[in-house]
Amino acid sequence: MLVNDERAHDLELDDARKTYDFGGAVFDLGAPGDRDIVRFILSQALYGEATGVYCGKSLYAAHSLEAAKFYVRQARQELAHLEMFGEIFRELDMTPTAPHWGLKLLSSHNNYYPLKVLMEHAIGEGMVLHVFQDLLLATLPDNHPGVPSIKKKLRTICRDESEHVAWGEKEATRLLQESPWLRTPFQGVLEIQMSVIPYIVGSLRKRYPDHPVMNQAGDFLNHVQREVGEQAKRLGFAPATNGSRSFRAWCMASGTALFLRSQLARSESKLDKTYLSDLGFPDRP
Ligand SMILES: [Fe+2]
Numbered sequence: 145m146l147v148n149d150e151r152a153h154d155l156e157l158d159d160a161r162k163t164y165d166f167g168g169a170v171f172d173l174g175a176p177g178d179r180d181i182v183r184f185i186l187s188q189a190l191y192g193e194a195t196g197v198y199c200g201k202s203l204y205a206a207h208s209l210e211a212a213k214f215y216v217r218q219a220r221q222e223l224a225h226l227e228m229f230g231e232i233f234r235e236l237d238m239t240p241t242a243p244h245w246g247l248k249l250l251s252s253h254n255n256y257y258p259l260k261v262l263m264e265h266a267i268g269e270g271m272v273l274h275v276f277q278d279l280l281l282a283t284l285p286d287n288h289p290g291v292p293s294i295k296k297k298l299r300t301i302c303r304d305e306s307e308h309v310a311w312g313e314k315e316a317t318r319l320l321q322e323s324p325w326l327r328t329p330f331q332g333v334l335e336i337q338m339s340v341i342p343y344i345v346g347s348l349r350k351r352y353p354d355h356p357v358m359n360q361a362g363d364f365l366n367h368v369q370r371e372v373g374e375q376a377k378r379l380g381f382a383p384a385t386n387g388s389r390s391f392r393a394w395c396m397a398s399g400t401a402l403f404l405r406s407q408l409a410r411s412e413s414k415l416d417k418t419y420l421s422d423l424g425f426p427d428r429p
């Protein structure tokens with residue numbers, strides 16, 4: 145079920161995202177099975193925040209003072225989120241589990257700046273926001289004594305994440321305008337990312353097929369994938385899924401090649417070359 149959600153207003157999110165409505169389905173934090181599911185979701189969130197701190201590595205490739213300032217601010221926010229999720233675990237009397245391999249893959253660091261911007265700053269942050277806002281904020285039960293304070297933290301985190309998405313989209317748009325050839329490999333990378341996501345929730349869906357939240361997992365994933373498709377269009381490229389089989393294969397090959405190349409890439413510093421003009425001084429004193 146899709147709605148123009150009150151939660152979006154609540155968070156004052158000024159973006160084009162549509163939220164997924166779980167229709168009032170909530171977890172029972174007194175039931176061991178439900179606690180198992182929530183613990184899994186929170187463990188992925190905690191790992192995602194730990195790797196999110198490495199957005200600070202984008203500082204090295206930041207092309208302007210505005211970009212540099214943003215990455216410093218974002219890294220501080222991601223560190224704060226990491227600690228807030230740690231507190232959420234304690235408030236629910238849970239201990240984290242190991243992250244899923246799919247999440248580790250999706251959140252792995254990339255030294256090639258354009259790919260880091262697409263995978264992490266734009267697409268990754270967008271998906272994170274869907275999980276925090278559409279899933280966690282909606283399905284944690286208000287009758288649990290720890291939840292009001294947990295939701296307060298989640299709302300703060302979501303506000304920050306929406307800023308991160310906005311920045312990621314702005315930066316990805318700039319990079320695509322600067323290097324239009326990136327469109328094809330980006331389409332392939334996106335397709336690969338989307339194919340990994342169902343594996344992350346696969347075993348939970350099998351274990352709890354009748355759970356009121358988990359039995360909507362398929363619809364929720366479809367919704368997130370549709371939203372990522374819309375996001376790709378806003379950034380200036382259509383998802384490869386919209387093309388023919390051969391075009392998709394070409395995009396995937398191109399995306400894989402760019403990803404492999406990125407594994408050998410070294411970040412290139414920028415601010416040491418642009419700081420004079422950024423500060424309003426002549427380029428060559
Ligand atoms: Fe975060």
Ligand SMILES: [Fe+2]
Pocket residue numbers: 196222269304305308
């Ligand atoms: Fe973030």
